[in-house]
Amino acid sequence: MRAVIQRVRCAAVHIAGKEVAAIGEGLVVFLGIGHGDTEEDADYSAAKTAELRIFEDEAGKMNRSVLDAGGQALVISQFTLYGDCRRGRRPSFTAAAPPDVAIKLYEAYVARLRALGVPTQTGEFAATMQVTLINKGPVTILLDSRKTF
Numbered sequence: 001m002r003a004v005i006q007r008v009r010c011a012a013v014h015i016a017g018k019e020v021a022a023i024g025e026g027l028v029v030f031l032g033i034g035h036g037d038t039e040e041d042a043d044y045s046a047a048k049t050a051e052l053r054i055f056e057d058e059a060g061k062m063n064r065s066v067l068d069a070g071g072q073a074l075v076i077s078q079f080t081l082y083g084d085c086r087r088g089r090r091p092s093f094t095a096a097a098p099p100d101v102a103i104k105l106y107e108a109y110v111a112r113l114r115a116l117g118v119p120t121q122t123g124e125f126a127a128t129m130q131v132t133l134i135n136k137g138p139v140t141i142l143l144d145s146r147k148t149f
Helices: 039-051 099-115
Strands: 002-015 018-023 026-032 062-064 072-077 120-122 130-144
Touching: 002 039, 002 072, 018 072, 018 120, 026 039, 039 099, 039 130, 072 099, 072 130, 099 120
Parallel strands: 026 072, 072 120
Antiparallel strands: 002 018, 002 026, 002 130
């Protein structure tokens, strides 16, 4: 399971011109599910997301989690995080889990994040979405449940 996590001032997602979710200060999580990912990957990734200390404390150091900061999360499914661009010019997405598997793990990640106390909004799985955000910092973190980076 891979995630691109951005600390944001605010974010929203639109589908077919209609806003379907929006958050204030918190995290936008672009989440990709790969072949072989399991519920353990979802649990690990959600816990890591909730506990990442990337919000500033009183001293201006990144020492607080989204929970500590009272922030929210907006989780967007994104199979393209498994795009392989090593050969040719068109990415291969064969490492991404098939939709019927990916949706279950996407939903497990979201459920776990909520259970950990993070108010969480979502886009719509497999929809074409327009995501707007104001990155605060900017702070962008890459997360991989297999710890390949």
